[in-house]
Amino acid sequence: xxxxxxxxxxxxxxxxxxxxxxxxxxxxxxxxxxxxxxxxxxxxxxxxxxxxxxxxxxxxxxxxxxxxxxxxxxxxxxxxxxxxxxxxxxxxxxxxxxxxxxxxxxxxxxxxxxxxxxxxxxxxxxxxxxxxxxxxxxxxxxxxxxxxxxxxxxxxxxxxxxxxxxxxxxxxxxxxxxxxxxxxxxxxxxxxxxxxxxxxxxxxxxxxxxxxxxxxxxxxxxxxxxxxxxxxxxxxxxxxxxxxxxxxxxxxxxxxxxxxxxxxxxxxxxxxxxxxxxxxxxxxxxxxxxxxxxxxxxxxx
Numbered sequence: 001x002x003x004x005x006x007x008x009x010x011x012x013x014x015x016x017x018x019x020x021x022x023x024x025x026x027x028x029x030x031x032x033x034x035x036x037x038x039x040x041x042x043x044x045x046x047x048x049x050x051x052x053x054x055x056x057x058x059x060x061x062x063x064x065x066x067x068x069x070x071x072x073x074x075x076x077x078x079x080x081x082x083x084x085x086x087x088x089x090x091x092x093x094x095x096x097x098x099x100x101x102x103x104x105x106x107x108x109x110x111x112x113x114x115x116x117x118x119x120x121x122x123x124x125x126x127x128x129x130x131x132x133x134x135x136x137x138x139x140x141x142x143x144x145x146x147x148x149x150x151x152x153x154x155x156x157x158x159x160x161x162x163x164x165x166x167x168x169x170x171x172x173x174x175x176x177x178x179x180x181x182x183x184x185x186x187x188x189x190x191x192x193x194x195x196x197x198x199x200x201x202x203x204x205x206x207x208x209x210x211x212x213x214x215x216x217x218x219x220x221x222x223x224x225x226x227x228x229x230x231x232x233x234x235x236x237x238x239x240x241x242x243x244x245x246x247x248x249x250x251x252x253x254x255x256x257x258x259x260x261x262x263x264x265x266x267x268x269x270x271x272x273x274x275x276x277x278x279x280x281x282x283x284x285x286x287x288x289x290x291x292x293x294x295x296x297x298x299x300x301x
Contacts, residue, residue: 034060040277043070043270050265070270077267078257079246080274087250087275090169091232097174098228099221105175106183107209111195121184127177133237140241143168164245173232179224186220187213233279251275 037060042050044066053059074080105124109117143162150159162168190213198208214221236252243249252275258268 036276036280039269040273042266043273044068045070045266047264047266050269070264070266071274073264073267074271074274078254078271080251080254080271082247083249083251083254084275086166086248087233087252090166090235090250091229093166094170094173094232095225095228097170098176098179099224101174102176102179102224103183103214103217103221104209106180106187107205107213109180110184110187111192111208111213112205121181124177125181128181136237136241139172143172143242163242164248166248168242169235169239169248169250172238173228176228179228182224182227183217183220186217190216230279 041060041062044062045053046065046067046069049064050059053064058064108114109121145160146162147158147160148162148165148167149156151157162171194212195208198212203211233250234252235250236255239250239253240256243253254275255268255271258264258271
């Protein structure tokens with residue numbers, strides 16, 4: 001006896017089935033977005049109103065005495081523009097150098113055959129379990145002893161110590177174990193027959209890296225760029241230890257200025273909004289590309 005096929009669920013039934021998942025995601029989104037909304041709204045309010053609105057829904061609504069006084073006061077209290085420029089330069093340069101250095105290291109580990117490469121990869125990955133705080137102080141001592149070639153007038157001279165410079169905030173973080181591992185895993189997914197064909201045509205290893213491997217590694221490059229930019233933008237402990245010159249400090253160090261003498265929470269919220277919203281807007285604008293790049297790297301790795 002023939003059986004009647006079960007009809008496909010209708011749109012209403014599918015919507016009801018997905019409702020709990022949508023509700024859970026909505027609740028989680030609200031939990032994460034509430035602090036950002038509170039920060040943004042409070043940045044336009046005076047301190048008295050911020051504390052008065054804490055016990056009600058008004059804390060998340062643009063009501064009351066709203067003005068840009070906190071933002072103008074931020075620039076009067078700290079060189080916020082300089083801090084933002086420093087963080088942009090430090091983060092951008094670290095991302096560019098990190099992509100080049102880490103991809104070259106991963107290329108040598110994944111595409112070239114030489115004894116000890118697997119052991120070296122294991123040692124590189126093992127460094128991920130060491131927290132930065134454990135070697136921060138020894139690293140400060142080392143960077144204070146490292147030489148640097150500088151131009152004085154028309155003569156080149158070696159100087160000792162990297163403290164109070166841009167390079168001390170950039171160079172120690174260019175090589176990254178996780179970035180090398182991510183590039184290595186992605187490079188492994190690219191057929192090695194392409195290397196052999198290119199070698200037969202007379203291409204060098206660097207030519208294979210530049211013309212074949214890297215053009216095929218867009219998702220890995222995007223992922224490494226994201227994962228390098230965010231820690232550098234949020235860097236606080238290291239600049240606090242090695243930079244005393246106010247003209248070289250990044251944005252996160254500037255937060256401590258607002259906790260000296262008279263604490264103004266409205267100004268703190270305004271400064272936090274200035275350093276958070278641009279990065280958040282950048283992520284929201286390119287979230288599809290970011291998610292696809294991370295997913296592609298994970299799947300192909």
